[in-house]
Amino acid sequence: MLTDKNMFDVVILTDHRYVNPKKTDWYTDQVLLEDQLLQTALEEKGLRVIKKDWADKHFDWTTTKYAIFRTTWDYFERFDEFFTWLENTKNKTTFINSEEVINWNIDKHYLQDLAKNNINIAPTLFIKKGDTSTLAQLFEKTNWEEVVIKPAISGAARHTYRVNPNNYQEHENIFQELIKAECMLFQSFLKNITLLGEISLIMIGGKYTHAVKKTAKKGDFRVQDDHGGKVEEYQPTKDEIIFAENCLKACPFNPMYARVDIVYDNNNILSLSELELIEPELWFRNNPSSANLLAEEVINLISSK
Secondary structure (H helix, E strand, O other): OOOOOOOEEEEEEEOHHHOOOOOOOHHHHHHHHHHHHHHHHHHHOOOOEEEEEOOOOOOOHHHEEEEEEEEOOOHHHOHHHHHHHHHHHOOOOEEEOOHHHHHHHOOOOHHHHHHHOOOOEOOEEEEOOOOOOOHHHHHHHHOOOOEEEEEOOOOOOOOOEEEOOOOOHHHHHHHHHHHHHOOEEEEEOOOHHHHOOEEEEEEEOOEEEEEEEEEOOOOOOOOOHHHOOEEEEOOOOHHHHHHHHHHHHHOOOOOOEEEEEEEEOOOOOEEEEEEEOOOOOOOHHHOHHHHHHHHHHHHHHHHHO
16 A cells, blocks of 8 residues: 555654653553554554654654544643644645644634534633633623633643632633633533533544543542543443434534543533544543444545545
8 A cells, every 4th residue: 555655554643752651650551552552453454554753853744644643642732833733744644634624623613613503512602812801701791600711722621720700719810811812711610520420422434432431530520530530431322322423413524533522511411512533532442443443444545545
Protein backbone atom coordinates (compact mmCIF):
# COMPACT_ATOMS: atom_id res chain seq x y z
CA MET A 1 0.00 0.00 0.00
CA LEU A 2 3.01 2.24 0.29
CA THR A 3 4.35 4.47 -2.45
CA ASP A 4 7.99 5.42 -2.85
CA LYS A 5 7.21 8.69 -1.10
CA ASN A 6 5.30 7.17 1.80
CA MET A 7 7.24 5.33 4.47
CA PHE A 8 4.15 4.84 6.62
CA ASP A 9 0.49 4.17 6.04
CA VAL A 10 -0.63 5.59 9.38
CA VAL A 11 0.88 7.67 12.13
CA ILE A 12 -0.80 7.33 15.52
CA LEU A 13 -0.69 10.79 17.08
CA THR A 14 0.14 11.08 20.76
CA ASP A 15 1.98 13.64 22.88
CA HIS A 16 5.54 13.69 24.18
CA ARG A 17 4.63 12.09 27.53
CA TYR A 18 3.60 8.85 25.84
CA VAL A 19 6.55 8.32 23.52
CA ASN A 20 8.87 5.82 25.20
CA PRO A 21 8.47 7.19 28.75
CA LYS A 22 11.24 6.19 31.16
CA LYS A 23 8.86 5.93 34.09
CA THR A 24 5.17 5.05 34.08
CA ASP A 25 2.26 4.88 36.47
CA TRP A 26 -1.18 3.28 36.20
CA TYR A 27 -2.51 6.15 34.10
CA THR A 28 0.38 6.20 31.65
CA ASP A 29 0.26 2.41 31.38
CA GLN A 30 -3.35 2.46 30.25
CA VAL A 31 -2.64 5.23 27.73
CA LEU A 32 0.22 3.18 26.28
CA LEU A 33 -2.03 0.12 26.15
CA GLU A 34 -4.73 2.02 24.27
CA ASP A 35 -2.28 3.16 21.61
CA GLN A 36 -0.68 -0.27 21.37
CA LEU A 37 -4.01 -2.03 20.84
CA LEU A 38 -4.75 0.22 17.88
CA GLN A 39 -1.23 -0.06 16.46
CA THR A 40 -1.36 -3.85 16.65
CA ALA A 41 -4.79 -3.93 14.99
CA LEU A 42 -3.56 -1.72 12.14
CA GLU A 43 -0.36 -3.71 11.68
CA GLU A 44 -2.30 -6.96 11.57
CA LYS A 45 -4.14 -5.48 8.57
CA GLY A 46 -0.80 -5.16 6.80
CA LEU A 47 -0.30 -1.45 7.41
CA ARG A 48 3.01 0.15 8.30
CA VAL A 49 2.40 2.18 11.44
CA ILE A 50 4.41 4.50 13.66
CA LYS A 51 3.50 6.44 16.78
CA LYS A 52 4.62 10.06 17.00
CA ASP A 53 4.26 13.14 19.19
CA TRP A 54 2.05 15.50 17.17
CA ALA A 55 4.49 18.33 17.97
CA ASP A 56 7.58 16.41 16.81
CA LYS A 57 9.52 19.04 14.86
CA HIS A 58 11.84 16.49 13.30
CA PHE A 59 9.26 14.22 11.70
CA ASP A 60 8.47 14.65 8.00
CA TRP A 61 4.68 14.49 7.81
CA THR A 62 4.77 13.92 4.06
CA THR A 63 6.12 10.42 4.71
CA THR A 64 2.78 9.14 5.95
CA LYS A 65 -0.52 8.80 4.12
CA TYR A 66 -2.71 9.23 7.19
CA ALA A 67 -2.50 10.47 10.76
CA ILE A 68 -5.02 9.46 13.40
CA PHE A 69 -5.49 11.53 16.54
CA ARG A 70 -5.41 9.45 19.67
CA THR A 71 -3.63 10.52 22.87
CA THR A 72 -2.69 14.10 21.96
CA TRP A 73 -3.73 15.30 25.38
CA ASP A 74 -1.24 18.11 25.91
CA TYR A 75 -2.70 20.38 23.23
CA PHE A 76 -5.25 21.68 25.77
CA GLU A 77 -2.44 23.83 27.16
CA ARG A 78 -0.92 24.57 23.73
CA PHE A 79 -3.84 25.68 21.58
CA ASP A 80 -1.96 28.33 19.58
CA GLU A 81 0.84 25.92 18.80
CA PHE A 82 -1.65 23.18 17.96
CA PHE A 83 -3.65 25.31 15.53
CA THR A 84 -0.45 26.42 13.80
CA TRP A 85 0.70 22.81 13.50
CA LEU A 86 -2.71 21.79 12.20
CA GLU A 87 -2.59 24.44 9.49
CA ASN A 88 0.98 23.58 8.50
CA THR A 89 0.40 19.84 8.41
CA LYS A 90 -3.09 19.42 6.91
CA ASN A 91 -1.75 19.40 3.33
CA LYS A 92 1.16 17.07 4.09
CA THR A 93 -0.95 14.12 5.25
CA THR A 94 -4.62 13.21 5.67
CA PHE A 95 -6.07 13.54 9.13
CA ILE A 96 -8.47 10.96 10.56
CA ASN A 97 -10.80 12.62 11.59
CA SER A 98 -10.37 15.56 9.21
CA GLU A 99 -9.21 19.09 9.90
CA GLU A 100 -12.77 20.30 9.20
CA VAL A 101 -14.09 17.94 11.87
CA ILE A 102 -11.44 19.11 14.32
CA ASN A 103 -12.13 22.81 13.82
CA TRP A 104 -15.86 22.24 14.26
CA ASN A 105 -15.55 19.97 17.27
CA ILE A 106 -12.83 21.81 19.17
CA ASP A 107 -15.20 24.73 19.90
CA LYS A 108 -18.18 23.89 22.09
CA HIS A 109 -20.36 26.12 19.96
CA TYR A 110 -20.91 22.87 18.04
CA LEU A 111 -23.49 22.10 20.73
CA GLN A 112 -25.61 24.89 19.28
CA ASP A 113 -25.53 23.20 15.88
CA LEU A 114 -26.65 19.91 17.37
CA ALA A 115 -29.37 21.57 19.46
CA LYS A 116 -30.75 23.11 16.25
CA ASN A 117 -30.99 19.54 14.95
CA ASN A 118 -33.16 18.52 17.93
CA ILE A 119 -30.42 17.07 20.14
CA ASN A 120 -31.15 17.79 23.80
CA ILE A 121 -28.33 19.63 25.58
CA ALA A 122 -28.13 21.33 28.96
CA PRO A 123 -29.62 24.85 28.95
CA THR A 124 -26.65 27.00 27.94
CA LEU A 125 -25.74 30.63 27.39
CA PHE A 126 -22.87 31.08 24.95
CA ILE A 127 -21.02 34.19 26.13
CA LYS A 128 -18.94 36.00 23.51
CA LYS A 129 -15.36 37.08 24.12
CA GLY A 130 -15.31 40.63 25.45
CA ASP A 131 -18.83 40.46 26.89
CA THR A 132 -19.22 42.61 30.00
CA SER A 133 -21.83 40.46 31.78
CA THR A 134 -21.17 39.51 35.38
CA LEU A 135 -22.05 36.20 36.95
CA ALA A 136 -24.60 38.01 39.12
CA GLN A 137 -26.30 39.34 35.99
CA LEU A 138 -26.28 35.93 34.33
CA PHE A 139 -27.85 34.28 37.36
CA GLU A 140 -30.49 37.00 37.47
CA LYS A 141 -31.17 36.54 33.76
CA THR A 142 -31.56 32.76 33.90
CA ASN A 143 -32.80 32.06 37.45
CA TRP A 144 -30.75 28.85 37.32
CA GLU A 145 -30.00 27.35 40.73
CA GLU A 146 -26.53 26.15 39.83
CA VAL A 147 -24.29 26.34 36.77
CA VAL A 148 -21.02 25.23 35.26
CA ILE A 149 -18.83 27.84 33.60
CA LYS A 150 -16.14 26.76 31.16
CA PRO A 151 -14.33 28.01 28.06
CA ALA A 152 -15.81 27.24 24.65
CA ILE A 153 -12.43 25.82 23.62
CA SER A 154 -11.12 23.61 26.37
CA GLY A 155 -10.37 20.10 27.48
CA ALA A 156 -9.62 17.98 30.54
CA ALA A 157 -11.92 20.25 32.61
CA ARG A 158 -9.63 23.27 32.10
CA HIS A 159 -11.13 26.30 33.90
CA THR A 160 -14.35 24.43 34.58
CA TYR A 161 -16.14 25.64 37.71
CA ARG A 162 -19.36 24.74 39.48
CA VAL A 163 -21.03 27.95 40.61
CA ASN A 164 -24.21 28.91 42.44
CA PRO A 165 -25.76 32.21 43.62
CA ASN A 166 -24.10 31.77 47.01
CA ASN A 167 -20.51 31.33 45.83
CA TYR A 168 -20.39 33.17 42.51
CA GLN A 169 -18.34 36.00 44.02
CA GLU A 170 -15.47 33.54 44.51
CA HIS A 171 -15.41 32.99 40.75
CA GLU A 172 -16.23 36.47 39.45
CA ASN A 173 -12.63 37.57 38.99
CA ILE A 174 -11.55 34.45 37.11
CA PHE A 175 -14.69 34.63 34.97
CA GLN A 176 -13.96 38.23 34.02
CA GLU A 177 -10.35 37.36 33.19
CA LEU A 178 -11.44 34.46 31.02
CA ILE A 179 -14.19 36.32 29.18
CA LYS A 180 -11.72 39.01 28.13
CA ALA A 181 -9.63 36.37 26.38
CA GLU A 182 -12.08 33.75 25.13
CA CYS A 183 -15.71 32.73 24.66
CA MET A 184 -17.35 31.06 27.63
CA LEU A 185 -20.27 28.76 28.38
CA PHE A 186 -22.66 29.47 31.24
CA GLN A 187 -24.47 26.16 31.52
CA SER A 188 -27.17 24.89 33.82
CA PHE A 189 -25.71 22.24 36.13
CA LEU A 190 -27.23 18.81 35.62
CA LYS A 191 -27.49 17.22 39.05
CA ASN A 192 -27.51 13.67 37.72
CA ILE A 193 -23.85 13.99 36.81
CA THR A 194 -23.09 13.54 40.51
CA LEU A 195 -25.94 11.08 41.17
CA LEU A 196 -25.84 8.80 38.14
CA GLY A 197 -22.59 9.76 36.43
CA GLU A 198 -21.87 10.27 32.74
CA ILE A 199 -22.24 7.55 30.12
CA SER A 200 -19.70 7.38 27.29
CA LEU A 201 -20.73 5.42 24.22
CA ILE A 202 -17.96 4.56 21.75
CA MET A 203 -18.97 4.69 18.09
CA ILE A 204 -16.83 3.27 15.28
CA GLY A 205 -17.98 3.94 11.73
CA GLY A 206 -21.15 5.42 13.17
CA LYS A 207 -22.05 2.22 15.02
CA TYR A 208 -22.06 1.55 18.76
CA THR A 209 -19.36 -0.82 20.02
CA HIS A 210 -19.17 -0.48 23.80
CA ALA A 211 -19.63 1.94 26.68
CA VAL A 212 -18.36 3.03 30.08
CA LYS A 213 -19.88 4.99 32.92
CA LYS A 214 -17.83 7.66 34.65
CA THR A 215 -18.62 8.86 38.14
CA ALA A 216 -16.99 11.69 40.07
CA LYS A 217 -15.27 11.22 43.39
CA LYS A 218 -17.17 12.36 46.46
CA GLY A 219 -17.43 16.14 46.64
CA ASP A 220 -16.47 16.67 43.00
CA PHE A 221 -18.42 16.84 39.73
CA ARG A 222 -15.59 16.19 37.27
CA VAL A 223 -15.84 12.59 36.12
CA GLN A 224 -12.44 12.28 34.43
CA ASP A 225 -10.24 9.61 36.03
CA ASP A 226 -7.32 12.04 36.16
CA HIS A 227 -9.50 14.13 38.51
CA GLY A 228 -10.20 11.13 40.73
CA GLY A 229 -13.28 9.87 38.91
CA LYS A 230 -14.14 6.20 38.58
CA VAL A 231 -14.69 4.41 35.27
CA GLU A 232 -16.57 1.14 34.93
CA GLU A 233 -17.89 -0.92 32.05
CA TYR A 234 -21.50 -0.17 31.25
CA GLN A 235 -24.29 -1.78 29.26
CA PRO A 236 -26.38 1.02 27.77
CA THR A 237 -30.10 0.81 27.19
CA LYS A 238 -31.57 0.70 23.70
CA ASP A 239 -32.73 4.29 24.11
CA GLU A 240 -29.24 5.42 25.09
CA ILE A 241 -27.74 3.79 22.00
CA ILE A 242 -30.39 5.32 19.75
CA PHE A 243 -29.72 8.74 21.31
CA ALA A 244 -25.99 8.38 20.59
CA GLU A 245 -26.72 7.35 17.01
CA ASN A 246 -29.00 10.35 16.59
CA CYS A 247 -26.25 12.66 17.86
CA LEU A 248 -23.98 11.43 15.07
CA LYS A 249 -26.77 11.75 12.50
CA ALA A 250 -27.22 15.37 13.59
CA CYS A 251 -23.50 16.02 13.10
CA PRO A 252 -22.52 17.70 9.80
CA PHE A 253 -19.75 15.11 9.32
CA ASN A 254 -19.39 11.33 9.26
CA PRO A 255 -16.57 10.76 11.76
CA MET A 256 -14.74 7.46 11.61
CA TYR A 257 -14.59 7.30 15.39
CA ALA A 258 -16.49 9.18 18.08
CA ARG A 259 -17.40 9.15 21.73
CA VAL A 260 -20.83 10.35 22.73
CA ASP A 261 -20.98 11.50 26.36
CA ILE A 262 -24.51 11.61 27.71
CA VAL A 263 -26.20 12.43 31.00
CA TYR A 264 -29.76 12.58 32.20
CA ASP A 265 -30.87 16.18 32.60
CA ASN A 266 -32.79 17.69 35.50
CA ASN A 267 -36.00 16.35 33.98
CA ASN A 268 -34.45 12.86 33.68
CA ILE A 269 -34.33 13.16 29.89
CA LEU A 270 -31.28 12.05 27.91
CA SER A 271 -28.96 14.96 27.20
CA LEU A 272 -25.73 15.30 25.24
CA SER A 273 -22.82 16.39 27.39
CA GLU A 274 -20.06 16.24 24.75
CA LEU A 275 -19.58 14.78 21.30
CA GLU A 276 -15.88 13.94 21.19
CA LEU A 277 -14.48 13.64 17.66
CA ILE A 278 -10.83 14.65 17.97
CA GLU A 279 -8.91 12.56 20.49
CA PRO A 280 -11.47 10.82 22.71
CA GLU A 281 -10.40 8.03 24.99
CA LEU A 282 -12.07 4.99 23.43
CA TRP A 283 -11.39 2.30 26.06
CA PHE A 284 -10.13 -0.27 23.58
CA ARG A 285 -8.85 -2.17 26.62
CA ASN A 286 -12.46 -2.94 27.57
CA ASN A 287 -13.30 -4.18 24.09
CA PRO A 288 -10.19 -4.95 21.98
CA SER A 289 -12.36 -5.93 19.01
CA SER A 290 -13.32 -2.26 18.67
CA ALA A 291 -9.70 -1.47 17.80
CA ASN A 292 -9.99 -4.06 15.02
CA LEU A 293 -13.18 -2.38 13.80
CA LEU A 294 -11.38 0.97 13.64
CA ALA A 295 -8.50 -0.66 11.76
CA GLU A 296 -11.03 -2.03 9.25
CA GLU A 297 -12.46 1.47 8.78
CA VAL A 298 -8.95 2.77 8.09
CA ILE A 299 -8.37 -0.02 5.54
CA ASN A 300 -11.65 0.85 3.84
CA LEU A 301 -10.63 4.51 3.67
CA ILE A 302 -7.24 3.72 2.19
CA SER A 303 -8.77 1.29 -0.32
CA SER A 304 -11.29 3.88 -1.46
CA LYS A 305 -8.57 6.37 -2.51
